[in-house]
Amino acid sequence: MPTKIIELARHGDIVVEKKYGMSLEEFRRDHLNPLVPVVLGDATAQWPAVKEFSFEFFKRRFGNREVEIAGQHFPLAEFIDRLETCTAENPAPYPGKLALDRHFPELIEYVQPRFNYACPDRIGHRAIPQSFACGAANYEIFFGSSGGSFPYVHYDYMGFHAWINQIVGEKEFIIVPPWESHYVYPDPADPWKSLVNNLKDPDLERFPLTTQATVLSFIVGPGETMFIPNGWWHTTISKTATISVAFDQLCHSNWSRFRAEVRTKFAGAHPAKQALSQAYLALLGPMLDLSERMRTART
Ligand SMILES: O=C(O)CCC(=O)C(=O)O
Ligand SMILES: [Fe+2]
Incomplete structure (x- = not known):
């Protein structure tokens, strides 16, 4: 069956599409390797979460x-009541973000299987020191209210690819390509964060170059998955009350970006330590490539 494609946003020659029934080969050729974002309409079709979460x-559970959430403690029921009743003008604090394995370990099985598009993943690999992976959580669940917007425009740290699985409600994504970083004013103190807080209505006195940025925005709905390749600037606004489950991915396609991020992160370390960590990652990359290829050949 051919892949079903729906265009979600277009700006110049950049297009964001939603695809159903895409083969793994096509995903790798058209999205993972060239770092092109896409919404997958059916990646989580097997997840019990899509049917059960509300x-x-x-x-109830x-x-x-x-x-x-945002420094305040609540019983979850109280937070959910707030999400469902607050107004778009006065949204609940966002992100209401919790690590699934720590807060709801019994729900990990609801977000399985890990779909093929997001495999393999090296983040939890025992050969990768935890300090390099910045303790990236396995699965994070986000609760949002209508109007709740992610607090800043950013790209995911350490060069990871982001997978955001929409389970309940609709979320608007606003994204800008990585080669336009100079139009979104990266924060000199945290270069993965933009100083511009509203890309759709920026303060043009402070941020005049944003008018030249390719800002794409579109809605991701229940059962759909947003793939944001490393380096793409992004933020979100919930259009209704929402539940999403997100995770990151490290693989061959973002390995060199990950190495560069490790270099930046440890820029202040002793030069010998830096050289050692870079040499280690330079060797580890091809070894992991090989072992992943052998595993694929066996399956
Ligand atoms: O789902 C969202 O609101 C965005 C999450 C995100 O970009 C992140 O946690 O890095
Ligand atoms: Fe992100």
């Missing part, structure tokens, strides 16, 4: 569980 489900 605000009602979380209130975990309503009394205490969660910390």
Whole structure:
């Protein structure tokens, strides 16, 4: 069956599409390797989460569980009531983000299987020192209210690819390509964060170059998955109350970017330590490539 394609956004020659029934080969050729974002309409079709998760489900099963959101502690039921009743003008704090394995370990099986497009992944590999992976959480669950916007425009740290799986409600994504970083004013103190907080209505006195940026925005709905390759600037706004589950990926296609990020992260370390970590990653990359290829050949 041919891949079903729906155009979501276009700006000049940059297009964001939603695809159904895409082969792994096509994903790697057209998205993973050239670093082209895409929305997958059916990657999570097997996830029990897509059928089962709702605000009602979380209130019933975990309503009394205490969660910390934006520095405040709530029983989850109280936070959910707030999400569902607050207004777009006065949204609940966002992101209401929790590590799934720490807060809801019993729900990990609801976000399985890991679909092929996001495999292999090296983030949890035992050969990668935890300090390099910045303790990236396996799966994070995000609860949002209508109007809740991610607090800044950014790209994911350490050069990771981001996978954001929309489970309940609709979220708008606003993205800008990596080669236009100079139009979005990276924060000199945190170069993966932009100083511009509203890309759709920027402060043109402070940020005049944003008018030249290719800003693409589109909606991702329940059961759909956003793939954001490393380096793409992004932020979100929930259009309704939302639940999403996100994870990062490190593989062959972002390995060199990851090495560059490790170099920057440890720029202040002793030169011998830096040289050693770079030499280690230079050797490890091809070894992991080989072992991943052998594993694929066996399956
Ligand atoms: O789902 C969202 O609101 C965006 C999440 C995100 O970009 C991140 O956590 O890095
Ligand atoms: Fe992100």
